[in-house]
Amino acid sequence: MEDLKPGTESWNMTRHKVRHTLEEYGCFIAIYGGGEIKKQMVFESYGVEKYHESFNESMSCLLKIMKYRPSKADESNLGMAAHTDKNFLSILDQNQVNGLEVQIKDKDDDDEWVTVELLPSSFVVMATDVFMAWSNGRLRSPPHRVMMKGSAADRYSIALFTFKKGTVETPEEFVDDEHPPRFKPFDHYKYLDFFAKNPVYMDHRQINLFSGV
Ligand SMILES: O=C(O)CCC(=O)C(=O)O
Numbered sequence: 583m584e585d586l587k588p589g590t591e592s593w594n595m596t597r598h599k600v601r602h603t604l605e606e607y608g609c610f611i612a613i614y615g616g617g618e619i620k621k622q623m624v625f626e627s628y629g630v631e632k633y634h635e636s637f638n639e640s641m642s643c644l645l646k647i648m649k650y651r652p653s654k655a656d657e658s659n660l661g662m663a664a665h666t667d668k669n670f671l672s673i674l675d676q677n678q679v680n681g682l683e684v685q686i687k688d689k690d691d692d693d694e695w696v697t698v699e700l701l702p703s704s705f706v707v708m709a710t711d712v713f714m715a716w717s718n719g720r721l722r723s724p725p726h727r728v729m730m731k732g733s734a735a736d737r738y739s740i741a742l743f744t745f746k747k748g749t750v751e752t753p754e755e756f757v758d759d760e761h762p763p764r765f766k767p768f769d770h771y772k773y774l775d776f777f778a779k780n781p782v783y784m785d786h787r788q789i790n791l792f793s794g795v
């Protein structure tokens with residue numbers, strides 16, 4: 583990954599994969615060291631790289647560490663209930679105990695839960711409801727959950743959640759005849775407040791209630 587520099591062939595190929603997996607799954611697996619670069623790729627692949635720097639300046643972060651113990655014989659395997667994230671971007675890492683599952687649509691448009699298999703020294707970058715709204719629905723905010731299926735060891739995960747200070751507004755580059763505007767500009771912190779006071783849905787229906795047009 584060291585030779586991954588903007589403008590090179592490997593950059594363009596990886597950028598293509600990042601965009602494809604974000605649109606298909608709402609998340610992608612990245613290798614250590616490239617978090618910032620990969621975010622730049624997402625912006626670049628939609629021609630919105632001019633917003634990247636101002637975004638970085640208006641971001642705040644929250645770091646959360648989680649521990650999941652193996653489920654007992656008479657317990658459900660559910661470690662964390664299905665939800666979509668309400669921050670801007672989520673970056674997740676774990677010890678070598680899998681458990682994160684992402685809901686995708688299969689070719690018949692049915693829901694399917696897929697386990698995210700993380701190699702050592704890699705992490706997951708996940709789109710959220712706010713990211714979905716910002717991208718005018720181009721990028722999916724995937725429902726996800728944690729299942730402790732038959733693991734004998736504790737699972738630890740660490741999540742870095744970014745939040746955007748101020749207004750989240752869809753750049754004009756995401757809007758065209760095929761993609762009419764789907765979300766009104768909104769204040770991210772006010773959305774968090776709205777969700778905390780009205781947690782009606784755990785998934786992306788909540789952002790539609792708050793800022794959908
Ligand atoms: O533990 C994980 O892998 C996922 C945690 C998560 O989805 C969350 O905290 O929002």
Ligand SMILES: [Fe+2]
Nearest residue numbers: 665666667726
């Ligand atoms: Fe989450």
